[in-house]
Amino acid sequence: MSDITRAEVCVAACADLFAGAGETLASPMGLIPSLGAKLARLTTEPDLLLSDGEAFLLTPESTVEGWLPYRKVFDIVAHGRRHVVMGANQVDRFGNQNISAIGDHARPTRQLLGFRGAPGNTVNHRTSYWVPRHSPRVLVEAVDVVSGVGYDRAAGPFHDVHRVVTNLAVLDFDTPDHSMRLVSTHPGVSVDEVQKQTSFPLVADEVTETRLPTDEELELIRTRLDPQGKRDKEVPS
Amino acid sequence: MRDKRMTADEVVSQIKDGMTVGIGGWGSRRKPMALVKAILRSAIKDLTVVTYGGPDAGLLCAAGKVRKLVYGFVSLDSIPYDPWFKRARETGAIEVLELDEGMFQTGLRAAGHRLPFLPIRAGLGSDVLKYAPELKTVRSPYDDGEELVAMPALKLDVALVHLNRADRHGNAQYLGPDPYFDDLFCLAADRRYVSCEQIVETFDGPPQTLLLNRMMVDGVVEAPGGAAFTSCVPDYGRDEALQREYANAASDLEQWPAFYERFLG
Numbered sequence: 001m002s003d004i005t006r007a008e009v010c011v012a013a014c015a016d017l018f019a020g021a022g023e024t025l026a027s028p029m030g031l032i033p034s035l036g037a038k039l040a041r042l043t044t045e046p047d048l049l050l051s052d053g054e055a056f057l058l059t060p061e062s063t064v065e066g067w068l069p070y071r072k073v074f075d076i077v078a079h080g081r082r083h084v085v086m087g088a089n090q091v092d093r094f095g096n097q098n099i100s101a102i103g104d105h106a107r108p109t110r111q112l113l114g115f116r117g118a119p120g121n122t123v124n125h126r127t128s129y130w131v132p133r134h135s136p137r138v139l140v141e142a143v144d145v146v147s148g149v150g151y152d153r154a155a156g157p158f159h160d161v162h163r164v165v166t167n168l169a170v171l172d173f174d175t176p177d178h179s180m181r182l183v184s185t186h187p188g189v190s191v192d193e194v195q196k197q198t199s200f201p202l203v204a205d206e207v208t209e210t211r212l213p214t215d216e217e218l219e220l221i222r223t224r225l226d227p228q229g230k231r232d233k234e235v236p237s
Numbered sequence: 238m239r240d241k242r243m244t245a246d247e248v249v250s251q252i253k254d255g256m257t258v259g260i261g262g263w264g265s266r267r268k269p270m271a272l273v274k275a276i277l278r279s280a281i282k283d284l285t286v287v288t289y290g291g292p293d294a295g296l297l298c299a300a301g302k303v304r305k306l307v308y309g310f311v312s313l314d315s316i317p318y319d320p321w322f323k324r325a326r327e328t329g330a331i332e333v334l335e336l337d338e339g340m341f342q343t344g345l346r347a348a349g350h351r352l353p354f355l356p357i358r359a360g361l362g363s364d365v366l367k368y369a370p371e372l373k374t375v376r377s378p379y380d381d382g383e384e385l386v387a388m389p390a391l392k393l394d395v396a397l398v399h400l401n402r403a404d405r406h407g408n409a410q411y412l413g414p415d416p417y418f419d420d421l422f423c424l425a426a427d428r429r430y431v432s433c434e435q436i437v438e439t440f441d442g443p444p445q446t447l448l449l450n451r452m453m454v455d456g457v458v459e460a461p462g463g464a465a466f467t468s469c470v471p472d473y474g475r476d477e478a479l480q481r482e483y484a485n486a487a488s489d490l491e492q493w494p495a496f497y498e499r500f501l502g
Contacts, residue, residue, distance in 0.1 A: 120358070
C-alpha cells in the first residue's frame with residue numbers, strides 16, 4: 001500500500017507501545033494514541049483492555065465488556081495493570097512531564113489543566129507520552145511544573161516511563177542515567193531535525209527508522225478505525 | 238421519616254462566609270448547577286471550593302466567591318480549559334491546593350472515614366508536594382519501610398451534589414454510567430445537599446444505582462435540568478452550544494456581563 005502518511009506511522013508507533021502488554025488496561029489520551037491502542041488490540045495484542053474514556057470497557061466491536069467508572073480507574077492505577085499514554089505541554093530530558101501550568105505555579109503565565117492523574121500514574125504503572133508537535137517549547141531542558149514524574153526524581157518501585165512518541169520520532173530512556181534517547185526517526189525525518197526541535201542534547205547512538213505500518217494495519221486504520229481521516233488533522237503529513 | 242425537601246435558596250442559606258464547600262460531579266458532568274447558581278446569586282464570599290472542577294469552578298471564580306480552590310484539574314471536557322479558572326490563576330486572584338486526582342479521592346475518603354490522613358503513592362516525586370508544603374509523607378511501619386504521601390482528610394462543611402432521582406427523605410439514585418465521587422463528598426461533609434431531576438415516591442432500576450442513602454443527606458432539592466449545561470445522562474447530555482457560549486463569553490470580558498445575567502435568569 002502506498003502513500004503512507006506521517007499520521008499512520010505515528011499510529012503504528014503508538015500501537016507498538018503496547019507490545020507485550022497482555023491483559024492490561026490501555027488508557028490512551030488523544031486521537032493518535034487511541035487509534036494506536038485499538039490497532040494493537042486488533043493485531044498483536046488481542047488481550048488488551050480498552051476504555052471508552054468514560055465508564056465502559058469496550059471490545060473492538062464496541063460491545064461493553066466491563067464497567068470502569070473513574071473511581072475504579074484509580075483502583076487500577078494503584079493496582080498497576082495499566083499503561084497510560086498522556087499528552088504533555090512540556091516533557092524534559094528525564095521524562096518529567098507538565099500539564100499543570102507554564103511559568104511560576106503560584107501565578108502562572110498560562111494555567112493548563114492541573115496535575116490531573118499524572119503524579120499517580122507515573123509512580124504506579126507504565127506511562128508513555130504523545131507529542132503531536134515536537135518542538136523546543138515542548139521538549140524542554142526542565143519542565144516548569146513536574147506533573148508526571150521523571151527518572152531524576154525519587155519515584156518509588158513502580159515508576160516506568162516507557163517511551164515518547166512524537167510527530168517526528170520515537171524516544172525512550174534506555175540509557176545509563178535515564179536521559180532521553182532517540183530510538184527512531186519517522187521516514188523522511190533526519191536526526192538533525194529532531195535534535196534541532198529538542199531543547200537538550202539527545203542520546204543518538206543507534207538511531208533507526210520508525211517502521212511503516214503493514215498492509216493489514218493500514219487497511220484497519222483507513223477503513224475501520226479512522227475512515228474519516230481525522231488522524232491527518234492531528235498530524236499533517 | 239423526615240421530609241427533607243427544600244429550595245436551592247434554602248440550601249444556600251446554610252452556607253456561611255469562609256466555609257469549605259465540596260461540589261460533586263466531574264469536569265462538565267453532573268454538576269449541581271442549580272445549587273451553584275443559588276450561590277452565585279447570594280452574598281456568600283471567601284469559600285474554599287473542593288471540586289473535580291468544571292464550569293462550577295469557573296463560575297464561582299467569576300463571581301468572586303472563591304478564596305481557595307482545591308482541585309485535581311479544571312476542564313470543560315469538550316473544551317479543555319475553563320477561561321474563568323485560567324484568568325483567576327493567571328491574575329493570582331485565588332489561593333489553590335492543586336492535587337493529583339487520586340490524592341483528591343483519598344482525601345475525601347479519609348474525611349469520610351474520620352481519619353487524619355490515608356497513605357497513597359501518588360504525589361511522590363512530583364511538584365504536588367512542592368507547592369503544598371502542608372502535605373507530609375509517612376513511612377511504612379512495616380519491614381518495607383516505604384515512604385508514602387500522607388494525604389490529609391479533605392473535610393467539608395457542605396457537600397452539594399446532583400443526581401437523577403431522589404426521594405423526599407434523601408435517598409438518591411444515579412442513572413448514568415458513572416457515580417463519580419458524590420457519595421464520598423457526602424461522607425466527607427457535615428451538611429449534605431442533593432439536587433435531583435425528579436423527586437420520586439419509589440425508585441425504578443437496580444438497587445445498586447442508589448448511591449446515597451438518607452443518613453448521608455440533609456436536604457433534597459427538586460431541580461429539573463439542575464445540572465445543565467453540564468451532562469446528566471440519561472436525562473440529558475451536555476448542552477454543548479450553551480457551554481460554548483459560556484466559554485466564549487468567559488474569554489471576553491465585554492461579553493461576560495450580558496451572558497452572566499441571562500445565565501442566572
